[in-house]
Structures are given as structure tokens and as C-alpha cells.
Amino acid sequence: MTVGRICSREVDLIDADESVQVAAGRMNSRNVGTLIVLDKESHPIGMITDRDLALRIVGKARDSIQTLVSEVMTRFPDNVSEETTIELALSKMRAGGFRRLPVIDDEGKLVGMLTLDDILELLSTEFTEIGKLIKKESPTSLAKQ
Template identity: 30%
Template sequence: MATDARIAEPATDIAASGRRVFELEAQALAAVAARIDGDFTTACRLILASPGRVVCTGMGKSGHIARKIAATLASTGTPAFYVHPGEAAHGDLGMITDCDIVLGLSYSGESDEVLTVLPVLKRQGNKFIAMTGRPNSTMAREADIHLDVSVPAEACPLALAPTSSTTASLAMGDALAVALLEARGFTANDFARSHPAGALGRRLLLHISDVMHAGDDIPRVGADATISEALVEISRKRLGFTAVVDAGDRLLGLFTDGDLRRTIDDAQVDLRTTRIDAVMTRSPKTISASALAIEAAQLMETHKIGGLLVVDDDGRMVGALNIHDLLRARVV
């Protein structure tokens, strides 16, 4: 019956409960943000000066947050990984070298598992950064640097489930990662190198040379070819266009499916006898093989074209691609 009563509660009460969580967690974030001070700066400088990695650790919900912080650090230029403190006490401490910095999370600052391995870490010479909600806790006192993430209240009405406190700890981890990212001069290209399988990686790492058609796959005809001969080349290479080149393979022009439609509308043009250089588009849009594939997509979109010719510094044909090549590469 109690369950049925809860289900029957007005939707407005449920929505209000959800909004209250956002309000409480926003207040918690504001309180922690106000404590970004010298200790935060010292922690960042310590990490920047370290030749080792940041080893994140914590139990329970703090462990989940520690794992996320490690992942964020690692993807933004700060080598980091997560070690379960319970497993650390049973052999995984061997993963941690003496030049690593350990970031321990525990809102109470009294996590038995973390405190068990802390003396070993200190004997090994590891610097220890504690992130807790209690500045007088054992972890905070034993740490080289303490980051205070205490919050006015948990969003849980029972004050039992970690809610505001885990949000604050996660935000503090994000703050560390971003501050370190900016201090290192970490760029979008750096980010892409650690995310080669992602959309950003494809946009920033894939070059024209990776997706273009080259060699005999390039559609091209000489300037003296007839329109009919150009159509055969377009059909054979199936890119929807052909380049028109001179004897040295330098680009002279472009003839596309669209050009063909416009040519057919001209009753004066004989497809079998008219030379392609009489109807081709001169000075077509081109791109370099070393350009990013996303640049080709932007060029096509800007000029409303479906393909591009790839030329070297001397204007010689080295490749060709169309929008379908970019779609297959998942650049667009």
C-alpha cells in the first residue's frame, strides 16, 4: 500500500524533489568553488613538476569518483590511473612507483582501506593529496596537501547517500584536470591523439591523404578529350566528376555531373565532338593532401559542391574525393 501511495503522489511533488536536488548540489558546488585557493594551486604545481603519474584511489562512491577523475586526467594530458585501495593492500601497490603522486578520496577522511596503505606510500616517498570533506580527519592531517570538498548538506533527504559530496568531489577533480590542461598548453590536437577512435579524433587526425582516391583511381582526361570521353571516365571512376589535366598532369579544370546537365541543355553542343576544355569549370576548388579531412567537408559545405580535387604545390593531380568518402570515414 505504501508503494501505491508513493506512485499516486502528484507529478509536481516529484518534479519539485528533483529540482531541490539541483539546488542543493549547486549550493554545494558554490561552497567548494569558494575554497579553490593556495592548496589547489600547490596541488597543481606538485603534479606538473612530477615525472610520475597521478594514482587515484578511494572506496565505495568515492572510488567511483576517483576512477572518473583518473580517466579525465589521463585524457587531458596528465598520466593517471585508478587503484582500488583494498587491492593495493594485497599486491597492487606494486603498480605505484616512488615518483607517482597519490590522490586519495574519502569524504569522511577515515577510509580504513586508504589509511592502511598510506604509511607504505609515505615510506616509499609518494606525495599524498587528500580530497575529503573533513579538514581535521586522519587523511587530511596525514596528507601533503588537502583539498577541502565539504558541502553544506547532502541532497539525499536522509543525509545518507553521497550526493552533493560526490558531485563536489567530481567537480574538484574536473577543476584539477582543466587547470593542469591549461598549464600544460594541452590542445584539441593533443586530445584527439588520445581519442583516435572518437569523432574528435577522426576530425583532427584524419588527413585528405587518408581518404582520397589516388593513382589510377583519379578520374582525369586530357584537354583534347571529347565530352563523351569525359563521361566514360566519370562513369568508370564513379566519383561524379573528372579532372581535366595537361600533358604534365597539371590541373586545368573540372567537369561534373552538374556540368553535364547544363551542357545537355545547350542544343549547340555535340557531346561526341565538343572538346571538354570548352565546357569545363576553370579554377575549380582544390585541396592539399596534407589538409585535414574535416577541412574538405567544410569546403564542400561552404561552396555547395560534392567533390574535391587534390593537388600538390605545383598544381599536379595527386588525388580526388567526394562527400561519400568523408561519410565512409565518418568525418561528417
């Protein structure tokens, strides 16, 4: 299965020249932990997370109104294409310590966001279905037929 089948297509954005106070407010109002920064051609050039706000702003006692997103965002974040397999994306997440990866199309434009939660939800569904099959095929179930 590919990333494009399970990623979220609605991605919250922010401009690099907005303040981190605006970023925090947007995260709060939309109940998200990540905002993506795009260039004029819709290529992801940065990402800011709630963790970035905690460590790079609060943890360093920086002024959230005066500090711009561009000053604390992760520049040119790793990404995956829509055609990337779930296994490869998960491997990339583990290797880099990422919980989220922007998903891009063949032109490098943002089309979605893959989160560890997306992968866990898929695995949970798959394991539930496997559990049902195992229960259905168990000796006890087969003996009742």
C-alpha cells in the same frame, strides 16, 4: 585527420581537347561522375562532372561530339592539399557547393580526389565505433560483468 589519408588515389582523367561524348563514355565505362583535366606538369586545370554534361550539354541541346571538354569544364577547380584537415575540406565543400575536390601535393600536382562520399564513409565508421563503445559502457552492459 588529413585529406591524404582518406582520398582516392585513382583519379580518372580526360584531355581538354577530347569531346564531351568521349567524357561521357569514359564516365560510364569507369562508373565515375568526374574526370580531371591536367596540364603537362600534372596540375589540375579543369574538371568535368556528370552534372556538367546534363546541364551544359543536354540542357542546352549542344552537340556532344562537336563540343570539347575545354568548352564546358570548370576551369581551375578549387582543390585541397594532402595535409588539409577533413574539417577544413568539408567546410570548403559546403561553402562552394562541391561534392568533389582534387587533392594536390606540395608542388600542386594531382595526387587524388576527395569526395563527399569519402567523408561520409569515414564518419559512418567513426559513429559505428562510438556506438559500440557506448553500448559496451552502458549501465546494462556494465551490470552483466
